[in-house]
Amino acid sequence: MLGNDGEHALTRRTLLGAAVLGGVSLVTACGSGQRGELRYWNLFSGGDGDTMKAMLADYRAAHPQVRLRDVTLEWGDRYYTKLAMASAAERAPDVAALHLGRLPAFAPGGLIDPIDPDLLRRAGIGAEHFPKGLWRRSHHDGRLFAIPLDTHPFVQYFNVEICREAGLLDEDDVLRPPKGPEELRAQLRATKRVTGSHGLVLETAGDGVVPWRLFWTLYRQAGGNLLTPDGKRSAFDEAKVRSILEYLQSLHAEGLTSTGLDADGAIALFSSERGGFFWQGEWEVRTFQEAEIPFSMMRFPGLFGPPLAEADSHAFVLPHQPERTEQQQLLIYEFAAHLLRNSARWASGGHIPAFLPVTSSPEYTRMRPQSLYRSVIDDVQLDPEVWFAGSGSRMWTELTAILGPVMDERMSVGAGVAAMRRVLQDLLDTPNPVE
Template sequence: MKPFTVSRRGLLTGALGIGALGALSGCSARTFFGGQDAGLRFWDLYAGGDGVNMQQMLDGYRAAHPQVSLEAVTLQWGEPYYTKLAMAGAGGRASDVAALHLARLGAYAPAGLLDPFDDELLAEVGIREEDFPAELWRRSHSGDRLFAIPFDTHPFVLYYNLDVCREAGLLDANDELRALEGPEAILDAFTAAQEITGVHGLAMETLGPDCITPWRLWYTLYRQLEGELLTPDNQASAIDDDKALEALDFMQQMTHSGGAAREMDINGSVAIFGNGQAGFHMNGEWELATFQETGVPFGMARIPKIFDTDVAQADSHVFVLPHQLDRSDREQQRNAYEFIAYLLRDSLQWAASGHLPAYQPVATSDEFLSMRPQSLYSSVAEDVQIDPPVWFGGSASRLWISFGSAFSSVLTGRATPREGLDEAKSALQNLLDTPDPTR
């Protein structure tokens, strides 16, 4: 996926005019941007297993609100989605509601690509600050205005094969993974699982185009060491070399100890765990549905406390209001807010795909707490580490891909931890030196 490099001015005056946008989307410009007669329009990027659940939720909304014509469009995940969202917001004729990754808010809200939420309308539809985790609600602001409504958190988690881990003596009396704490305990568990499978202890993405798992693992470990990526004003690097290298040293030990595969792309890692050839798998929790379909006996847990603190890398899906030239139609806007409120209240269905509901009346309900394996890792929602709010951060971002590439070489043995860190620091400085293309 190509990095987003189009400026707002370029969006409005460059070669990609309205006709080109229609060609990009495979539809007419009016349908792509929407018009006054298009009803309620929603854009999302849920093309995986969670997309099936979202379609069921949208069907439920349509059944409950037959008076509202809902037009829902799923666009291509990653930079293609975010580029189209930015172009539409810059033109002021975007969808009524859209999905966004919270870590991307720092690029979109300050650039005027989103509209802030109206406090009165939020109150009318029952969306209240106290119903969301405090940190997610705080991160949903830009300046003193609310620009996002948290929908979920999707953390980096640990999958484990029940049969393999049971035979290796890694499960407790409830058939759940025993508490693993510290580098040695983790490495020993991977080695023990490898001895059972005879193939792999841990199957994890270590290489491939746009490889991002190395970033997600490193940021988890680095934040467990309480390392900071940027200065408080997000203007300069604050990487602590000692902490960064401690995390990278452990990552290289994982693949050099024999317990984890050195060279494996994302599809291979999912397939290997799904067919029972690995005892463990590290990934986002969204692969839950994939492994349920394969029939592999598995459980899930939050990433263990390998270092000082019990945290994990994550992002959050949020609802936003892409910028429109005119949001004066109160009834139309109320429909948009009620649509968001409906999906929040129905987010138990969303949790079926592995995501952790941000809406606390659902997240703390008996129905959610009885869900397995979701409730086994749900406590991590209080400890997730989201990227700093910078234009180059967030899912499928330049930050992820640049650091992922640098640390991929460490996992595969093509670079030392020092070399990998130097490459990552150079990439970070280049990003900091690059003018924000959304401004």
């Protein structure tokens, strides 16, 4: 149903559908509707939360005429349900953080409003300031709906001293990237001989994200697609999936990888220097700096093809409001522009700034190890563009519950492949609850 302005009118069905997106109760927030006041919702906790608060303090100091009211909510489906319900009830904040992978769930039902590119340019922001892939994913049906803040890719951490003793570093103390899966296996064997424990530490249990992110990294390297280009049918390549899962399971069978660890357990094990390698998102950089271990980082190596890596992107969006003036939009765009121009501080936690003037700046280039995997920004692989994908989504939860057990041999590869196929088809058969 379309309103007079051509946008999707928010109906009772949309309101109920928004609840289905995350499955928790309605929580609302009052929109500001006033010049000089800005309400901002985000989902940043831990080190990211501290950094965001510092960036907001800088904004307040530079813009004393603006009353900024920020709210931090719990990461994942709870955040997205609250945001969806507030938008559906027309009681949304002025601006909010959203993962680009979640855009297909929010834009079709009118839960977020399109961004005016001309007004955005008046704030000094345009397409030329972002990687082409992230800018493309900021659109839906040809309209701009998001302003990317960063990208956070799957990366490889390694213990420098362990890898040096294992003979894996070059004359400049740089890790030699493996040329394919068997070279990686050899590297893991070498580091296991040094540690006497593990070659690779990774999360395969709990409610974390590594099993999906690792699978999607390798599957995309191999040229695999889950869906047809229109996102309506399965393109599940069983041969590629089986090959990847058999390889990952074989690493565990040889005793080269950790087993049954959740995210906290994997972090603790690598921090205790009982593994040469650690696979995770880049956001743990501060954790290992504070642990004072000799680590470094690199973009995830190309094992089954080019060195592509799974990623998502934090972005700014306009939650739906029935009336938003040009003046209010400019206030929001200037707020986003301020954070983008100062996103070198955001990069200190590991995320790659999406704003290219910062990503190419001397300040960011000098950051170690944060800038060492910067090149992946042009090759990041976001989730398929469907409503059930993206950070903290149903697809992540349901596929991770299969992939983790396969990786550490609690489930056979054959059973895992069949279960993945069923989950994917079930998701495809479920309509977007807010479209």
